[in-house]
Amino acid sequence: MKEITGNLTASGVRLAVVVSRFNSFLTEQLVKGAEDCFVRHGGDPADFTLIRVPGANEIPVVAQKLAASGNQDAIVALGAVIQGATPHAELINGTVARALSKISLDFSVPVLNGVIAAQDLQQAIERAGTKQGNKGWDAVMAALETVAVLRVI
Numbered sequence: 001m002k003e004i005t006g007n008l009t010a011s012g013v014r015l016a017v018v019v020s021r022f023n024s025f026l027t028e029q030l031v032k033g034a035e036d037c038f039v040r041h042g043g044d045p046a047d048f049t050l051i052r053v054p055g056a057n058e059i060p061v062v063a064q065k066l067a068a069s070g071n072q073d074a075i076v077a078l079g080a081v082i083q084g085a086t087p088h089a090e091l092i093n094g095t096v097a098r099a100l101s102k103i104s105l106d107f108s109v110p111v112l113n114g115v116i117a118a119q120d121l122q123q124a125i126e127r128a129g130t131k132q133g134n135k136g137w138d139a140v141m142a143a144l145e146t147v148a149v150l151r152v153i
Contacts, residue, residue: 006148010043013147015140016072017048018062020079020115022055026128030078030114033134037141056081056092056115060099067107074143075103078136079115080124093117110146114139 017034019027031050038048049072053062056079063075077100083089097113104111114135118124126132 004149004152006145006152008041008141008144009148010038010041010047010140010144012047013038013043013144014047014071014073015043015049015076015143016051016063016066016074017076017078017136017140018051018053018059018066019077020054020056020059021052023080023082023124026080026116026124027078029128030080030116030134030136033129033136033138034076034078034114034140037137037144041141041144055079056096059115060096060103063100063111064103064107067103067109067111072109073147074110074112076112076114076136076139076143078139080128081115081117082121082124083117083119089117108150110143110150112139112143112146 059077066072066075081089081092100111100113116124116127127135
């Protein structure tokens with residue numbers, strides 16, 4: 001049996017993080033987690049590019065431009081969309097998730113979805129660095145492993 005696994009190192013990985021400014025009290029915690037993960041795994045801060053956009057809905061077009069440039073080994077999307085009284089959050093979350101997946105497949109660049117989709121503020125806070133970890137950290141870890149697997153293949 002042959003098994004291919006990814007080495008969890010950021011050394012030599014060029015990573016772009018696209019983050020929403022909307023709900024910045026949450027998204028800034030995701031950015032801290034993403035940066036911390038990248039540096040702790042040997043990434044060069046010069047290879048970490050942070051791009052800010054107004055909201056989660058604007059992330060895919062920027063991710064697409066980054067993927068098309070060929071200058072990034074992986075792209076991580078960070079945001080926080082909290083369900084309200086209308087289905088608006090569901091529409092944004094679904095649209096963003098589908099778009100990021102399509103960009104990843106179209107350009108063969110890992111595009112990781114670290115956009116928090118929460119039912120309420122408490123759930124969002126838990127995913128931004130408290131009880132349930134930090135989704136920024138998690139998305140970067142998944143990006144590093146995926147880049148490593150693709151390099152082996």
